[in-house]
Amino acid sequence: MEKARISSIQLFLLLTGFLFGNTLILAPAQGAKNDAWLAILLGGAGGALLMGVYAAIALLNPSKTLAEILKEKLGKVGGSFVTILDIWYFIHLASLVLRNFGEFIVTMTFLETPMAVVIGLFAVILVYLVNSGIEVMGRLSELLVPVIFLVVFIISLSLITVRDFTAFFPVLENGMKPVLNGAFALITFPFGESVVFLMVFPHLNKKERLKKVVPASAALVTFIILLVFFRDIFVLGSDLMVRSTFIPHLTSLLLPGFNVEPLIDITLMIGGGVKCSVCIYAAARTLCQIAGIGDYRKLTGAISTFCVVLSIWVYANVLEMFNFSENLWPYYSLPFQIVIPLLLLLLSFRKKSSQSNERAKSQKGKDAAKAY
């Protein structure tokens, strides 16, 4: 067990940066068109609940990582099997984020640069970061994640002159179904992905702060996604918004008099970097724990290389990427994000209650013995 400790504010920013990640680029709830704000509100609430489940698991099993919890609850064979599936999930997630980043850069800024160069260089920096340890990741997020908020607010405020504030009417034109679909998509991406943080929660220096950090982070991210959605729909209108590939980028181009395109790169790189590094860190740590390797740093290079290759190989083109993240990803990640954690939570509760029952019984027994 690594002895590194992160403070609650570091965890908050790490979590917020993670949830931010590539969310703004892919705009998961946009299927609901101009009702997406309802989907975002619902999805945010659901996501907060789901993250509450993760936090509860972490609180019921203090200072234990996901691999250790799984081994304890599901036995050695079953636990190892599920852990390996989880490792795959983390690696897959990291490579999808890398692909998002690379696709965005190659589509928008560097049209002639091979994507492998962009992703490869990014991965080199990620390896450096992950090898520096979770403490450094926390400290770096303290420096860089606030930049995301700053950029979002600057762009939102600068666009205040070119808005049409009625763009989100009419409400519920297509009924509730697209809204519910959008909400479900939003729960699994980005909120459900924070299941990775079960590997990071044990590092928190004050465990009870988890109860505050997790909902606060979910609320902030929901608020910002909502803010960005309203900004985009006020500026672009629902029709153009649904059609465009990278919405925030298009919005930033509409800024009168000044081009802030590089700022979008910065937010994507910081958010994506945090998300990727946490995923790689979690994958490496989990693999270490299951294989009994002492130092996870031996694995980060290999895992990152694998992620780079996987990210280039996983989609044929950008349209497939959007299709996958909208239609397949939510169902693909259901077992990892919802089924396994709920199972763990139930098992943890049962164990806890049985423990307390036993304690109560033994106490009773003692009392009875005393009475005799």
Added chain:
Amino acid sequence: MTGECDMRYWANCKWVKKMTEISKRKKTRNQNSDANTCLDSYEPIPKTIEEVTKRLNEVFSDCSDFMQRKISCGKYGMISILVAYFDGFVDKRVLNQDVIRPILDVFSNTELHECPGLYDRLKEYVVINNDIDDAEDMGQAVDGIVSGDAVLFIEGEDRALVIGVKAPQGRQVEEPDTETSIRGAREGFVENLLTNTTLIRKRIKNPNLKLEMMQLGEQTRTEVCVCYIKGIADDNIVRDVKERLKKLKTDAVLDTGIIEQHITDNRLSLFPMVGNSEKCDKLAGKLLEGRVAILCDGTPYVLTVPYLFIESIQVTDDYYDHAFFATFMRLLRLIALLFSNMLPGLYVALVSFHHTVIPFKLLITLAASRQGIPFSPIVEAALMIVVFELLREAGVRMPKPIGQALSIVGAIVLGEASVSAGITSNLMVIIVATTAVCSFIVPPLIRATMLLRFAFLAAANFLGFLGILFVAVAVFIHLCRQRSFGIPYMTPFSPLTTSVLRDSFVVVPFWAMVTGRGHQKYAGGASKQNTGR
């Protein structure tokens, strides 16, 4: 059982204790081995003056500045005393007045049979000077002579008196050239260690101000002093500093720069992990914040640890000025730091990759000014930066009068001629000039900036803004990884330390900063302790 009793018996014997003490002393003497004085590890002082003279002449052969004088006093001149010292190192007038004259006066009529108590009489009431020490063996006596004391050998004694009559040497206390300030004290440290410690004591009148001396350097045996305020400085850091200094094995310690290189946490990092200062009030402030200072004889630069990133943009003036102004200056320094690192890189990225980001009208001017330039932007930028660095280095090494001529040449060459000759564009000159000006605003980071500038330039030429971003993030990761004596380098930003954030980019007024003892630990800058509120 008997064995144990025996042990206890032996341990209680006084002479055993004495023996162990002597052997201990032998060990310590072994450590600073006297290669060039040819002394044994523990050599007793001969009882007769003739033998002492002989031995000293052997040790100090070919030392033309070595002086010894034999004084014969007492009735019939029967008492012989030998004074040995280095010429020029001791203050002869003090030596004559405080040591030799009283000896001659007091002992003029002493009989020889009174001699046995002579040593203690000398020590207790004859010699006027306060700074008296015993030398138990020849090594200590030689050490005393070498470090500028006068040593008195007395006929028939196997001890010697070491009397500190060092002549005040070196320059006067004056204003340092490096860290000039508009407000605040103008006193700077000098080469003499004792003067420096006095300057610190003058500012912090407190018995908790500790000054621990040690000798470093096999050949030079330089006096090095670890200075801290007990109760404010972290004990672990003080211990760590002392341990690192003791581990330091080197022949020569000529400057604190050498110590810095040995004790720094990351020797490969471009960023300074140990601070240095020439200003007394700045050092006093650092000590009051709980830092540990390392003073070294022979240099005016004093080291302070732990050193944090934020300290490089803190200036003592900030604390004496209006808080709003100070905050503005801090932000200005931060911008200067960013500019001096990234400006050439940003220019190259804009010109080579991101035309769309440049406002249209500026783009036209830019294109016009770049017309006819034979080089690509990066060659142009690298060329101009190298020329500037050459000029800067020449300006530093030149004598001052020639330096002025140099600056005129530089201004003409860099400014007008290169543009009209068609080597660089007008805008490039502005960029390099701004970079140059900015790089002088944050002196502690000047070395890091100089090299990082080229890294940013290369990255910008390779991947535009994205390249700059990659390098910037890598630098940030590097900064977050570092620790200076256990304290994370980027404190107070990461880890976020709200109590010291008041003295970061934002400077709150001094009266609001002073909230409680120990609150401002490692905030950097000048004194901000509780002043009794």
